[in-house]
Amino acid sequence: MWRFMVILLVCVALAPFVPGLIESRLKSLGGHETSSVEAEEDAGERIHRISSDPQGHFIAETRLNGRFVDLLVDTGATLTALPRSLAEDIGIFLDESDFKYPIRTANGTTFGAKSSIDRLSIGDIRFTNVNILVLKDQSLGNPLLGMSVLNRLRKFDMSDGTLVLIQ
Known part of the structure; x- marks a missing residue:
């Protein structure tokens, strides 16, 4: 025994x-080397996989206008949202008067500015002219990858702790 x-x-x-x-x-x-993020091309489709982090969130390693930026995938966000300082880092400059759209966030109501990103890529998946919302830095904790990007995919699916993006 x-x-x-x-x-x-x-x-x-x-x-x-x-x-x-x-x-x-x-x-x-x-x-085959295993990693938390994999990209592949299959039958003309561009497929990108993102594993959840320890908290269960999906962090997309993206390039915005050529600059590497981690975005929190948020299916509850209508638009991809960036803090103002990050928007300026990728070449989007706004006037104070552009912040005229009332937005409800987890931190309360604030005002955002609509804009667009010329080029956004996630692995081999590429987009141009992506509508975004820019918020003042104190109004947004993490930059968000919202439905303005996800709706442009052919399909996205989450299972077994992996988010699969298909273009």
Whole structure:
């Protein structure tokens, strides 16, 4: 009986290390490298996969007008939303008078400015002239990838902690 208990305890102790050992073994055998974000092209479709982070959120590694930016995928956001400082970093400059559209956020009501991004890419998936909303920095915690981008995909699906984007 003690022998089985010892074996069980050893198995429980080693279980968290098994995925890493398998991954390193596959790499050494020349297998496909696993990553949290993968992109591929299949039958003319552009497919991009995003794994959820430890909190269950999907963070898209994007390029906005050529600059790398992580965007939180938010299906509840009608438009892709950026804080003003980030918009300026990618070449979108707005006047104070442009902030005239009332917006309800988790932090309350604020005013936003409508604009567009010339080029947005997520892996091999590419968009041009994407409608966005720019908010003052204190009104937006994270830049958001909203439905103004997701609706332009052929399909997107989430299952088993992976968001799959298909263009």
